[in-house]
Amino acid sequence: MVGLIGLAGIAGLAIRPSPDNNTGSADYVILAGSAGLRWDDLDPQRTPTLWAEASRGSIGWLSVRSAMRVTCPSDGWLTLGAGNYAAWPRPSTGSRCEPASPALTQPDDIGANLTEQRSVVQNNQDRLPYGAVPGALAESVRCTYAFGPAAAMAAARPFGRVDKYQPSLPADATGLLSQCNLSIVDLGAVSGSGAQRQQQVQAADAMLARVVAARPSRSLLMVAGVSDTERSGRLHVAIAEGEGWNGGWLTSAGTGRDGYLQLIDLAPTVLTALGKPAPERLFAGRAATVVEGRPAGVTDSMLGVHNADQRSVAQNAVAGIFFEVLAGLQILLFLLAVPVMVRARRHAGPRGPALPSARLVSVLELALIAAALAIPAALLADATPWWRYGHPAWVFGSVTGLFIVIGTVLVRLAPRYGRTLWPLGAAAAVASVVVGFDLLTGAQLQLNGVAGYSAVSGGRYAGVGGVGLGVFVAGLLVLAGSLAQWIAKPWRPVIVVLLGGIGVVMVGSPYLGADPVGAIAVTAGVCVAAAITTGGWLTFSRFAWAALAGLAVTIGFAVVDLSRPAADQGIVGRLLTELGNGTAGPAMQRAAAANGQALLDSPLTVLAVAGVLMLAFCQFSPWGGLNRLFGLHPALRAAGAGVTVAVLIAGVLNGSALTVAGAAAATAVPTAVLTALRVLLHAADRTRPEGETDGPGGPLTRVTSSPNVRQPS
Known part of the structure; x- marks a missing residue:
C-alpha cells in the first residue's frame, strides 16, 4: 500500500509540461504603461491605436498585485522595475490612490535622480x-x-539614477526610442468614470500613437495597465506586439493559465526578449510566453461574456456574502440539531423524553444534506453568467439554491436513501465529482468563481484552490470510507488507496490541480486513512508506515524537482533551493503572514471551528452517537482522521490557515451529524456482527423502524 501511494504521488507531481519559449527576440523593448487602464476602456473608434495593437499582438489579463493589498500607481511602477512585489511608502488611506509623483532632480540634461530611491529600497528590504x-x-x-x-520609478537603478530622462514624450520622438535598449513611457493615469475617463483613455491612446510612429525596427512594444487607481483591485490590459508576439494569449509559468499575466512577469519578459539573464534570486515573476487558441477579435477575447475583470469584481463582492451566510446557516442548523439528538438517545429505563417526530427528523435530514451540498452547488452556479446581471448576489444565490434543491431531491429520492450511510456517501460523491470534473476541464469553475479564487488577488490562477481542495479531499476520503464498508476488512485499505491515489494525482498534476503542496498533504491523509481503515487505533507501526509513504513522495518529488533548472522548478524545489542557499526566510515570513491574515479574515475559519465543536459534541457527549458510528463503521473513522491530517497540512503549508479545513467541514460535518442521528435513533435495533454485513451500511444497513416507536433496551 505504501508503495502504491508513493508511486501515485510521484507520478502526479513529477510530470510537468515543458516550458513554451516560442516568443521572438528583440533589439529594443518599449514598455508603455498606464495606471488604471482596463480592457473595457478600449474601443475601435475612440482608441484606435490601442485597439490595433491588441488586434495585431498577443494579449492577456494583467494582475497587478504588489506588496500592498491594493496596488496604487507608485506601487505598480515600482513593482514593474523590481520584478518582485514592492511598495512605495504612502501615508494616505483614502478611497482613491494618489498619482505617482516622485521627487526627481536633473543634475544634467541627460538623466535624472530619484531622490527617495535609496530609502525606498531599504524599506522594501527591511x-x-x-x-x-x-x-x-x-x-x-x-x-x-x-x-x-x-x-522614472520603474527605470531608476537601485541607487536612484535614471540613465536618460524626459518629463514627457515629445510630439516627435523619432530616434529617441533606439537610444537605450529599454524605454519606459508613462501614457498617463486613467481613473474615474464617464466622460472624464474617456478623455484620459483617448489621451493615452494618442501618446501611444506617437510611440508606435517612433518605434525602431526589431522592437517589442508592451502595453500594460500597471496599477489600480482606486482602492479596489481590478484586472488590467496586457499587450505585447512584435516579432514572435503576433496573436495568441499571453501567459507565464507563474500563472499557469492562458490569457493571464502578472505585473511581476513583465521584468523577466523584457530581459528574455533582449536575450539577457534575469538577476539571480531577485525576480519573483516568470517570462511571458504566447499560446494559441485566442479568438481573432478583441471583443470576442476580452469583452462581453469574456470580461474576466467584470466577473472578478462581482466575485469579490459576492464571495464574502456567500460564505458568511453559509457559516451562519450551518451554525444555526447545528444548534437546532442538538436538541433533536438529545431526544433521539434511547434510555434504558421506562421513562425518558419523547423521541423526535418522524417529520422533524426527515426535515432535519434534508436540511443537513442541503448544507453539505452548498459549496458544490456554488461551484456549479459559477458555470452560469450570474455576474452579468444588475443584482449578481441575488442571481448567484438563486442559482445556487436551485442546484442545492436539485441535489437534495436526487439524494432523497434514491432507492438506497434509507440505508444509514447513503446520505453521507452520496453527498461526498457529489462533492468529489463536481470538483474532480472541474479540474479535468481546466478548473474553469474555480477561476474568478465565488467558491474558487480570484485572479485579482494574485494568489492562484489555475488548478485547485483552497476551497476546492477542502471539498475534494473531504468528499473523496469520506466516499472511500463509505465504499469500504461494502467489502471485507483486508480489502478496505485498497479502496482508500485507489481513490486516494487518484486524488493525489489530480491535486498535484500541473495539468489538473497544480498544487504539489496540496498533493503531499493529501498523500499524508490517505496514508493515515489507509492505516486504520480496518479498525483499531493508529499504532506506532501504522503511523510509521504512513509517515514513510508521505516522506517517500516528498523526497521523490523533491529530487525530481531539484534536477530541473531554477526557472522551471515548482514550489517544493524552490523552497528547498532557498533553504539551501539561506534565502528561505522571506518565503517563510510570507507564509506565516498569509496564515495569520486568512485565519482572521475568512468566514471559513468560523465554519472550521463550528464543525470541530459539533463533531466534539457528537463524539464526547452522551447524546452524540459518533463513537457508536465509528465503532460500527471503522472506515469512516479512518476517513475522518485522513481528512483532518490532509486539510491541516495543506492549510498551513499553503498559507491559507483554516480555509481548507473550513471547506472540508462545510462539506462533511452536516452529513456526519445526520448519520450520527440515524445511529442514535436505531441504537436499540437488533444488529449483526460486522462480518455478516449485507450492504454498504454495515450492521445498520437499513432504517427499518419508526423513530417514534421506542425499542426495548
Missing part, C-alpha cells in the same frame, strides 16, 4: 517579506530611457 530590490530591472540592462516621472 520591512517587507518579499526581498524586492526596486531598480533590479534597470540594473540588468545597458541603458534605460524614461519618459515621465512615473516611468
